[in-house]
Amino acid sequence: MSTLELRAARVRYGPLEALHGVSLAAPAPGLTVLLGRNGSGRTTALRALAGAVPLSGGAVVWEGVDVTRLAAHERARRGVCFVPDRRAVFGSLTVRANLELAGADTGIAPALAAYPELGPLLARRAGTLSGGEQRMLAVSRALLAGARAVLVDEPVQGMAPEVARRTYGLLAALPACVVVAEQHLPSGLRRRAGRTVVVHELRRGAVVFSGEAAEHVNRADRAGRGPGGGPLTSPG
Numbered sequence: 001m002s003t004l005e006l007r008a009a010r011v012r013y014g015p016l017e018a019l020h021g022v023s024l025a026a027p028a029p030g031l032t033v034l035l036g037r038n039g040s041g042r043t044t045a046l047r048a049l050a051g052a053v054p055l056s057g058g059a060v061v062w063e064g065v066d067v068t069r070l071a072a073h074e075r076a077r078r079g080v081c082f083v084p085d086r087r088a089v090f091g092s093l094t095v096r097a098n099l100e101l102a103g104a105d106t107g108i109a110p111a112l113a114a115y116p117e118l119g120p121l122l123a124r125r126a127g128t129l130s131g132g133e134q135r136m137l138a139v140s141r142a143l144l145a146g147a148r149a150v151l152v153d154e155p156v157q158g159m160a161p162e163v164a165r166r167t168y169g170l171l172a173a174l175p176a177c178v179v180v181a182e183q184h185l186p187s188g189l190r191r192r193a194g195r196t197v198v199v200h201e202l203r204r205g206a207v208v209f210s211g212e213a214a215e216h217v218n219r220a221d222r223a224g225r226g227p228g229g230g231p232l233t234s235p236g
Helices: 042-050 072-077 097-102 107-115 118-119 131-145 160-173 213-223
Strands: 002-013 016-028 030-035 057-062 082-085 149-153 177-182 196-201 207-210
Touching: 002 042, 002 177, 016 042, 016 057, 016 177, 016 196, 016 207, 030 042, 042 149, 042 177, 042 196, 072 082, 082 131, 097 118, 097 131, 097 207, 107 118, 107 131, 118 131, 131 149, 131 160, 131 196, 160 177, 196 213, 207 213
Parallel strands: 030 177, 030 196, 082 149, 149 177
Antiparallel strands: 002 016, 002 057, 016 030, 196 207
């Protein structure tokens, strides 16, 4: 089984260090959740895997090869697809054009099968869509890309609950290394498509938990808090 890894990774933003020697691994195929509140380092860890931010120390390893010095576009050529939480679509282009730019040999049909809600919006400019519609478009572009590693920051932000559940089903079923960053562990996300879901919880730039999602949920229940680190009444 191949993996995408951070090894003792450090990231600095000016004088502030956002990741303090973080080590974590995401198996392929499989779904890995980088969990944490705002400021925990979860987004920075995802961006470090994608090559969107440079490391000040440590390494990024993909399928046993050190790719730390490879820029984001070079990692993309090796099959890494990154979907940021903002500006993940081309706002001035139509929905159809955004999907066609994904370059899938199958055309855009698989994206419309995954998200039929996009069908009536094909002629609309992506920048005029709602937040949830833009996330559907961004994720569907990642589905079309046929990438070997799919990294998505808050994939279901703004989506209706039913669409969010469908989205996680789609991501979990991909034959790829799928890594998502979330504030809360989505409800019911213990095992999807027959695969174990891996969780790495970050807090203040360090990993405080690594293990299976079911183990994380049980641990949070014993501690009297929700699976995302908040109270049991927290959403998600």
